[in-house]
Amino acid sequence: MIELYLFLAFILVAAIIATEIKDLLAAVISLGAVGFAVAIVFILVQAPDLAIVQIVIEVLTVVIFVAVISRTTHIDETIGKKLAGTQIFAVVLFAFFAILFLVVMGKALYQLPAFGHPTMKIASEYIRLGLGQTGGANIVADVILDFRALDTLGEATVLFTAVIGVAALMRKSGRKK
């Protein structure tokens, strides 16, 4: 388990670098490092389906970010500036709620069952019945496309809506000059 914690620490460090660095291109590369470390963490906790999706999505995300940054600007000008009065109020408010969230979250996480011991019976039922009832050897495909196919339909609808939104934002006709 030690390598899992090493990668989690790496994710934290890379995420902090991504928010604090002044060059946006370096921030995007740091964000990509976070994504690939998450993929490795998925492999370490034995979720290869998620790892494949995470890797390919991370590649496409970094491509989008780099393409957008290379067409606009490299420098993040908001970093290193002094905060105005209302911004200080916002930061204090955010810090208060973040600490509150951490305290409540700590109490909630303390009551969770141990890693690998689910409280619900339904997951073990899926694993027991998956191969026999659907005939699919990959239990993840059995769950997302047979037992819980309605959830997958919802996920596909979300992606469809996202594409429609992007196409509407980037349209040419009907825009005011």
Next chain:
Amino acid sequence: MKGMSLIVKTVTNIVIGFILIYGVYIVLHGHLTPGGGFAGGVIIAGTFVLKFLAFGGTARSERESLTIGSVFESLGALLFISVAILGILLTGVFFANFLAKGIPFHLVSAGIIPICNIAIAIKVGAGLFSIILALAAMKYVIED
């Protein structure tokens, strides 16, 4: 958008077929090995994005690609939802697995799961390719 250097174009020509075949493999073996429609569709979209980034394209070809991408995305969504509605018509249950289960661990098995994987791959691949084309390659808004 403009293309890249000769080195990038040559390497793209060599690897793009392998990446496409790997994406199709991930989709078709989604019910047997890790992967599935979503991951395979994104890999297939990645080959088209790679080709566009390496070779570039004119404003007209980008617009046509966006149209084709949106048509394929709608086709994938229609295929997925029609499989689900066929379940209602044949057995009375939404998303019922109405095809024969087949022998486990064989390529043609698991009923509707491979068909759903293919539909999702078409939908996700075309959708993500359209998003990247609209966000990263197009110059509609900036140049007009």
